[in-house]
Amino acid sequence: MLLKIINLHASIKGKEILKGINLEVNQGEVHAIMGPNGTGKSTLASVIVGRDVFDVTEGEILYNAKNLLTLSVEERAREGIFMGFQYPVEIPGVSITNFMRTAVNEIRKYRGLDPMSAGEFLKMMEEKKKLVEITSNLTNRSVNEGFSGGEKKRNEIFQMAMLEPTLAILDETDSGLDIDALRVVANGVNKLRTPENGFVVITHYQRLLDYIIPDFVHVLFEGRIVKSGGKDLALELEEKGYDWIKQQL
Amino acid sequence: METKTINPITKERLLNLYQLNHEQLIADDTPAVRANREKAIASFNKLGFPDKKMEDWRNTDLSGTFEIGYDYPLLPALEDDMQKVFRCNIPHLDTAVIGQLNGWFVSKDVPLMELGNGIIIGSLAEAMKKYPQLVDPHLGNYANTESNGFAALNAAFATDGTFIYIPDGVKSEKAVQLVNVIQHRENIFIQSRNLIILGKGSKLTVVHCDDSYDHQPSFSNVVTEIVVGEGAFLDHYKLQNLNNNSTLVSSTWFHLEQEAKLESHYLSLNGALIRNNTYARFNGPYGSANIYGLYLMDNKQHIDNYVAVDHASPDCVSSELFKGILDEHATGVFNGHILVQRDAQRTNASQNNRNLLLTDTAKINSKPFLEIYNDDVKCSHGSTTGQLDETAMFYLRQRGIGEDNARMLLMFAFADEVVSKIAIEPLRYRIEDMVKKRLQGELQICEQCVLHCSTPENPVEFKIDVSKI
Numbered sequence: 001m002l003l004k005i006i007n008l009h010a011s012i013k014g015k016e017i018l019k020g021i022n023l024e025v026n027q028g029e030v031h032a033i034m035g036p037n038g039t040g041k042s043t044l045a046s047v048i049v050g051r052d053v054f055d056v057t058e059g060e061i062l063y064n065a066k067n068l069l070t071l072s073v074e075e076r077a078r079e080g081i082f083m084g085f086q087y088p089v090e091i092p093g094v095s096i097t098n099f100m101r102t103a104v105n106e107i108r109k110y111r112g113l114d115p116m117s118a119g120e121f122l123k124m125m126e127e128k129k130k131l132v133e134i135t136s137n138l139t140n141r142s143v144n145e146g147f148s149g150g151e152k153k154r155n156e157i158f159q160m161a162m163l164e165p166t167l168a169i170l171d172e173t174d175s176g177l178d179i180d181a182l183r184v185v186a187n188g189v190n191k192l193r194t195p196e197n198g199f200v201v202i203t204h205y206q207r208l209l210d211y212i213i214p215d216f217v218h219v220l221f222e223g224r225i226v227k228s229g230g231k232d233l234a235l236e237l238e239e240k241g242y243d244w245i246k247q248q249l
Numbered sequence: 250m251e252t253k254t255i256n257p258i259t260k261e262r263l264l265n266l267y268q269l270n271h272e273q274l275i276a277d278d279t280p281a282v283r284a285n286r287e288k289a290i291a292s293f294n295k296l297g298f299p300d301k302k303m304e305d306w307r308n309t310d311l312s313g314t315f316e317i318g319y320d321y322p323l324l325p326a327l328e329d330d331m332q333k334v335f336r337c338n339i340p341h342l343d344t345a346v347i348g349q350l351n352g353w354f355v356s357k358d359v360p361l362m363e364l365g366n367g368i369i370i371g372s373l374a375e376a377m378k379k380y381p382q383l384v385d386p387h388l389g390n391y392a393n394t395e396s397n398g399f400a401a402l403n404a405a406f407a408t409d410g411t412f413i414y415i416p417d418g419v420k421s422e423k424a425v426q427l428v429n430v431i432q433h434r435e436n437i438f439i440q441s442r443n444l445i446i447l448g449k450g451s452k453l454t455v456v457h458c459d460d461s462y463d464h465q466p467s468f469s470n471v472v473t474e475i476v477v478g479e480g481a482f483l484d485h486y487k488l489q490n491l492n493n494n495s496t497l498v499s500s501t502w503f504h505l506e507q508e509a510k511l512e513s514h515y516l517s518l519n520g521a522l523i524r525n526n527t528y529a530r531f532n533g534p535y536g537s538a539n540i541y542g543l544y545l546m547d548n549k550q551h552i553d554n555y556v557a558v559d560h561a562s563p564d565c566v567s568s569e570l571f572k573g574i575l576d577e578h579a580t581g582v583f584n585g586h587i588l589v590q591r592d593a594q595r596t597n598a599s600q601n602n603r604n605l606l607l608t609d610t611a612k613i614n615s616k617p618f619l620e621i622y623n624d625d626v627k628c629s630h631g632s633t634t635g636q637l638d639e640t641a642m643f644y645l646r647q648r649g650i651g652e653d654n655a656r657m658l659l660m661f662a663f664a665d666e667v668v669s670k671i672a673i674e675p676l677r678y679r680i681e682d683m684v685k686k687r688l689q690g691e692l693q694i695c696e697q698c699v700l701h702c703s704t705p706e707n708p709v710e711f712k713i714d715v716s717k718i
Contacts, residue, residue, distance in 0.1 A: 049647055077649035089644040093662025093669075102658065103648040110649070142662075159648065 001065075002027050002167055002198045003048075008059035010047045017043045019223035020059070025167065028195040032209055032234060033202045035220035036242045041202045042086060044220070045171045048200075049083045050076050063167070077103075078110035082165035084156040086172040091143040096155070097125065099143050100162050107163065128161040132188040150181035157188040168192075169200045174208040186211030206238035219245055255318035255436050258468065260297045263321075264290070267405055270323050274408060277374045279381045285389035289404030296398040308582045308614040309553040314496045314522055317466050320435035325353035325409070345370065345421075349429040352441025352469065353409045367416035370425060373444055376412035383414055388444050391474045391502035397526070399498050403472040407442035410471075413455070417448035417478070424454035424484075424673060431469065431495065432462035443473040447481040449506075454484040454673065459499070461492035466521075473501045477509040479533065484672055485513040488680075491520035493548060500526035507533025507562075514671060515542040515554065515571075516680060518687050522551045529567065530559040531593075542571035543667040545687050546579035546611075553582040556600075560593040569600045572667050574660055574688070575611035582614045587628060589621040596623065600630040605637065605663055660688050 003025040010018040017040045025031055035041055047054050048061060050073040061068040068076055091099070104124075105115040116124070125139060132154050144152050153173055160168055170189070174182055189199065189212050201212055209217075209231065217233040218225045219242075227233065227245060237244070256262055267274065267290050275283050298315070299306040347370060348355040354372035361371035361379060369380065377384050394401040411427050431437065447453055459469065477483045483503075491497055497520055503511055509531075517523050529538045544552040558567045567587070575581050583602040604613045617630035637659050645655035664684050671677035 051643060072652075073643065073646040074649055074651050074655075077647050083647055085644065085647075089638075089641050091641050091644070091659070091662060093665040094658050099645070099648070099650075099658070102654055103645075103650050106651060106654065107649040163648065 001025075002063065003200075004060075004062040005048075006060045006062075008044075008047065008061060009057045010043060010054045011057055012043070012054050016057070017054070017223055018047065021220075021223070021225060023218065023225065025198045025200060027166075027198055028193075029216065030193065030199040030201060030212060030214045032212075032214035032217045032231075033200060033220055033225075034204070034206075034217060034234065034237060037204065039220050040223045041220050042171055045083055045169045045200070045202055048076075048169060049073060049081055074106070075110075077163075078107045080166035082160050082163055082168045084153075084160060084168065084170040084173045086175060088144045088147075088152040088156055090145045090147075092145045094143050096139045096141065096143055100125070100139075100159065103159075103163060124162065128158055131161050131191055132158045133184050134158060149176040150178065153177055153181065153185050154188075157185050161188065161192060166197045167200070168197065169202070171202045172204060173201070174203055174205065182208065183211060206234045209234045221245060221249070255320050257318050258298070258315040258438060260293070263402065263406075264294060266321055266323075273323060274406065277377055277408060279377050279385055281381075281385040282377060282388060285394075286405055289389075289394045289401045292394045293398060293401040293405055296396070296401055298398050305555055305584060308580075309522070309524055309551065311496070311522070314468060317468075317494075318436060319438035319466070319468055320433065321438045322351070322433070323406075323408070326350055326433070345423045346426045346428065347371075347411055349411060349427065349441065351431055351433055351437060352407075352429060352439040352471065354411055361412075366419050368419060368421060369412065369414040371412055372409055373412040373442055374409040376414075376444075380414070383446065384412070384444065387446060387474060387476055388442075389474075391476070391504045391528075391530075392472050392500065393502075393528075397500065399470050399526075400472055400500055403440050403442060403470050403500075406440040407472065410442040410444070410473075412443070413445040413453070415447045415451040415453050415481075418450045419448065420452035421454070424456055424676075426456045426458070428458045428460065429469075429471075430460050430462050431465075431467045431491070433465060433467070436466040437468070439467060439469040439471075441469065441471045443471070445473065445475040445483075447475075447477045447483055449478040450480045451478060452482045454486075456486040456488065456673075456676065458488040458490070459497055460490050461495055464492045464494060466494035467491070468496045469498065471497070471499045473499070474504070475501065476504045477506065477511055479506040480508045481506070482510045483512070485511065486671070486676070487513075487515045487517075487525070489515075489517040489520055489523055490683075491523070493519070493521050493550065495520055496522040498524045498526070501528070503527075503529040503538065505529060505531050505533070505536040505538060505565075508535045509533070510536070511538040511540075512670070512672065513538070513540045514667070515540075515544075516667075517542070517544040517546075517552055518683060519545075520550060520552075522553075524553040525555065527554070527556045528559070529557070531562045531565040531567075534562045534564040536562065536565040538565075538567045539670075540567070540569045541667045541670050542569075542573075543664055543684075544571075544573040544581065545664065545684065546573070546581060547576035547690075549578045549580075551580045551582075553584075555582075555584045555586075557586040558588070558598065560587070560589045560596045560598060563592060563594040563596065565593065566597045568598070569602075570667060570670075571602045572604070572663060573613065574605045574607065574663065575613060576607040578608075578610045580612045582616075583632070584616050584618070585630065586618045587620065587630075589619075589623050589626050589628065591622045593623055594625040596626040596628070598626070598628045602632045603663075604634040605660065606634060607636070657685075657688055661685060664688075
């Protein structure tokens with residue numbers, strides 16, 4: 001088992017957002033987490049990756065049987081957890097190349113590997129750029145600075161390809177994307193799916209799941225997973241709306 | 250070795266020193282320079298040193314550094330000492346590196362270099378003798394000795410420094426590197442004076458470095474007057490890398506004629522106390538001035554940038570961008586004064602000061618000041634002070650980058666906005682490298698000095714490939 005979340009409670013400034021989440025993700029699986037706005041989807045992603053503005057008040061998160069909650073943000077990343085941001089941060093003055101090279105080499109160091117040579121690294125960059133269909137000189141620019149919404153999301157998938165995580169959490173990667181960009185992003189994800197890694201795809205709409213076919217769909221509502229099912233659950237939700245879930249509660 | 254007594258800096262001591270050494274001080278003066286000297290000492294007598302009661306000095310306290318005590322040599326060091334300092338092979342004329350030791354022009358065997366194209370570079374004292382017709386109309390004409398005590402003191406005492414003259418229409422392809430190294434067996438008080446004249450339509454790049462050789466305390470009072478002639482272009486760099494016991498008050502007057510263009514870069518990497526006074530005056534229309542500053546201070550260091558831009562003529566454009574990172578107990582001041590005069594229509598002036606404070610004990614006083622006597626202007630100013638962006642830190646760390654490296658990346662990126670304005674590529678790479686080292690706490694004094702007066706074990710190496718400039 002890759003990820004096991006047991007009775008997770010988390011709050012921000014004393015306000016409880018997650019009220020007992022249970023979730024298991026195995027290698028090779030894609031889990032979709034859906035739900036109305038403000039129910040805790042992004043909070044769940046942030047808590048898994050270790051954002052310290054949230055307090056975990058109860059419960060456990062195990063990753064490869066390791067207790068994640070005692071690890072720092074960067075240690076969790078080096079253990080193989082990646083988050084695609086809903087709002088990727090602009091960092092003027094830091095080039096994507098420098099950013100990724102630092103990240104790749106810190107992760108390698110954590111795993112007891114030598115740093116990658118400049119030549120190897122640049123070759124890897126070129127390969128991964130192709131994977132997410134980046135043809136422009138994007139990588140020489142500052143991280144996300146002046147990028148369009150689509151470019152930012154594509155850049156997230158590019159980074160995911162570079163870092164080769166074992167668990168990728170994509171937080172509303174589809175928001176603000178037109179259909180072409182959505183397809184490129186989804187294709188990137190599909191190419192990166194392997195029997196070894198797992199994905200948690202957080203989305204508000206069913207649309208993304210036409211391109212990234214999930215193995216499981218979970219509905220998050222008021223801080224709890226209230227319904228789980230196969231990929232058909234997403235279609236049902238699309239048809240009946242979230243009110244249908246509320247009525248069932 | 251004879252040990253001299255060092256004494257605190259006081260107005261009385263300096264006035265007395267002037268009286269005692271009057272004959273020696275005026276020995277090389279032209280009548281005009283001499284008249285200016287007499288006027289300046291009278292003015293210094295009236296003004297004295299600035300103190301914290303003065304608006305422009307409210308947040309910079311010199312009293313502690315005055316009390317350290319200094320020796321006040323009025324003659325250059327012996328040739329022997331110079332050899333010791335400039336172990337390195339000073340590239341001469343063709344590479345246009347100028348060495349100064351304690352403010353004095355070095356290489357008295359060739360005190361004034363005259364190039365085929367009419368460029369003159371060398372000792373200001375020698376230029377006064379040989380080219381009074383070039384020096385007299387300008388020396389002391391811009392530096393305000395009537396209200397600036399340090400400028401008055403400098404005009405009274407300084408007898409040498411660097412002189413650069415670029416004739417009309419001459420575009421100097423090579424950068425001139427003016428390197429002032431401080432080394433003395435006692436704490437030293439230095440008064441140095443430079444004059445740079447760019448003729449009409451000429452072009453020059455000047456890199457002016459202030460370096461300590463060792464950890465001996467020093468106090469430098471440097472005044473530089475720069476005339477940028479009609480349609481001329483000056484790219485100007487100040488690199489400041491002094492030891493943690495040294496104080497530098499560096500005042501530069503830029504006199505910009507019609508359509509003159511100035512790019513100026515203040516890069517303050519180290520020093521106990523640095524005060525940069527920058528005065529730019531548009532003396533004719535259609536001029537432009539971009540003034541950049543970067544300061545990286547830690548420990549108990551103090552940096553004070555005072556920038557005054559005088560829009561005395563219409564249709565001129567000026568911008569200021571000063572950025573600083575203050576760590577530990579470091580303190581900083583930014584005073585920006587933009588004056589738009591009555592007739593300066595269509596002025597476009599902007600001013601920006603941004604600071605990163607890395608600790609609760611680091612402090613910055615940022616004071617933009619616009620004085621506008623005209624309706625038809627575009628002026629803006631902004632000042633921000635903050636900590637590293639928390640969301641950016643999280644983003645970097647989520648990719649596996651440790652906290653220290655994430656901070657480094659963000660600080661470097663912050664500084665790079667100013668560093669990236671450096672037009673000379675080899676110099677930019679060098680400065681980028683120095684900024685990285687400075688942020689990691691690895692930069693040694695002297696390191697950025699192109700003369701690399703390092704130890705004999707460390708072979709001297711020119712990091713800046715001047716041939717490419």
